[in-house]
Amino acid sequence: MSESLWARPASDLLRSTASADPTPGGGSIAAITGAFGVGLVQMAVAVTGDPALEAPAARLAALRAEIEPAADGDVQDFGALMAAYRLPRTTDDERAARSREVERASIAATERPLALVESFVAVLALSHELEPVVKPGVASDVLAGRDIVVGAARAAVRTADINIDQLDRLGSAAAAGLRARRDAASAAVEEQL
Known part of the structure; x- marks a missing residue:
């Protein structure tokens, strides 16, 4: 992929997502939408402007920095x-080598x-901590960000599911x-509701 999904205009990204092209797919779009959900929580913290929120603000920035590359990473994983x-x-040697590479990918x-x-x-987890301490006028942004992140997390689980099924086959x-890691992560999402 020559251009990052993050560098594309939103209208182009949406058009590509809705097309018959295999990418961007569920994993990429989960990362993009989830990053926007994080951004809403960050905005609420920034608007509140409380120095006591510097540590959670830094943690949110670090988490978003982990999330953003997954958009392009999912496209790369699909290509591999x-x-x-x-x-x-x-x-027989070619079939064995192919099987090993399919499993690795x-x-x-x-x-x-x-x-x-x-x-x-x-x-x-951070959104729950921040909801009661941000300015009341932006608490809805924390809630909206949380809702978006929940949806993105569930979408990412779906992406993992199809690959785990392939590994089972x-x-x-x-x-x-x-699968155990998937189940634990999925349960952790639901516990945050």
């Missing part, structure tokens, strides 16, 4: 997975959305551990 599927499979394409969900959980030893 498609490249693995295109590997030759004429001989599927694991990477699962780990990124799971890390995204884990970052979102941290944002959600491949008989990957990594599938069980990734």
Whole structure:
């Protein structure tokens, strides 16, 4: 991918998302929308302007910095997975090498959305701490940001799910551990509601 999703006009990004193109897909859009949700919480903190909120403001900035790269990362992961599927499979050695590469790419394409969900959980926890201490006029932005992050987290779980299912079909030893991580992350999101 030559251009970051973040550099594209919103109208172009939406058009691409709604097209038959495989990317940007659920993982990328989860990262983008989730980052905007974080941005709303950050705005509420900035408007409040309380020096006592410097530490949570810094934590939100760090979390957003973790989340943003997942948009382009998801596109890269998809590309790597498609490249693995295109590997030759004429001989036994080629089939074995292709299978290993598909598994490796599927694991990477699962780990990124799971890390995204884990970052979102941290944002959600902070949003609960911040809601009662921001100015009343911007508390709704904390709530709106939280709602957006919850939706983005659930979307990222969906992205992980399809890859975990693929790893199950491949008989990957990594599938069980990734499924347990998925279940824990998904439960953590729901606990923040």
